[in-house]
Amino acid sequence: MxxxxxxxxxxxxxxxxxxxxxxxxxxxxxxxxxxxxxxxxxxxxxxxxxxxxxxxxxxxENNDAKGEKVITPFSKFIHAMTQSVSLQEEDDIMLDHDFDGIRELDNKIPPWWTALFYGGIIFAVIYMIDYHVIGDGNVQQSEYQQEVQAAAVRLEMLTKSGAMLTEETVTLLTDIASLTAGKTSFDKNCAACHGFGGEGLVGPNFTDEYWIHGGSIKNIYHTIAEGVPAKGMISWKSQLSPNQIQEVGSYILTLKGTNPPNQKAAEGEKWVESIDGV
Ligand code: HEC
CATH class of the missing domain: 1.20.58 (Methane Monooxygenase Hydroxylase; Chain G, domain 1)
Incomplete structure (x- = not known):
């Protein structure tokens, strides 16, 4: 109890x-x-x-009806693992020597202990080969590298999805697919005020060299995302994703010098790209 x-x-x-x-x-x-x-x-x-x-x-204690000890498969297994000698048989394995009345039994080393001992040696050899010879094991350094790699993949995914894109990180796109996408959203959302050729209507002309709010891709990204509500240019960040703003901004910059008919007079200042592109 x-x-x-x-x-x-x-x-x-x-x-x-x-x-x-x-x-x-x-x-x-x-x-x-x-x-x-x-x-x-x-x-x-x-x-x-x-x-x-x-x-x-x-x-x-497992005793049967007659009071005799029952040998279960489990107790057999335990005996095989321990090789213990019962109290009655201890005399058979008593060693001769006697130190101040202390005597010693010649017990076998229990097989479970031996198994653990040799198992440990085998494990150590496999471990050493795996981690230090083949170098396949996941030691700290490779674990770190794997994490860095996984983070890089995640960063690339985030960059592609536009989650990392801001007016600080935006770059000018030049590939045909992005510019075509930019043209599609320009024709749909912007042409009404800026003209299909970017010649300018209510909004300013994009084909000249003059910009009111700056002509770098970062400036343009900012103008499109935040808008100039007081002047009739709305903020587009709730309707266009960062990627779409980057595409349409990049498209606008391809219109420079295309010289369409019915151009609106230049507004703002002549834009000179500085060395760092801001
Ligand atoms: C309702 C009309 C209207 C629509 C639609 C419109 N804009 Fe504008 N946009 C304007 C006006 C007006 C200005 C001038 C703001 C100012 O004077 O500060 C302007 C200014 C701009 C500028 C800054 C030009 C400069 O000289 O600095 C950019 C870039 C621009 N718009 C891009 C776009 C894009 C891209 C779209 C479509 C997604 C768009 N606009 C849709 C009216 C519009």
């Missing part, structure tokens, strides 16, 4: 520990680190439960 109480304490302890990790995982630990903490806790719990069951099985 006394033993039982002691055993039930251990699973309870781990149960509480699992719950406590759940509560702090919600606040700061990421899902990934929570997952690994949970795995370790589950593994230790499973090990402890197995250990407790093992203790219960080993120490519980």
């Amino acid at each position: 006394k033993n039982k109480r002691k055993f039930s304490f251990i699973p309870t302890f781990w149960f509480l520990l699992i719950f406590s990790t759940t509560s702090f995982a919600g606040t700061e630990a990421s899902d990934a680190s929570y997952g690994s903490v949970l795995k370790v806790v589950v593994a230790i719990t499973a090990f402890l439960i197995a250990f407790v069951l093992w203790l219960v099985l080993v120490y519980s």
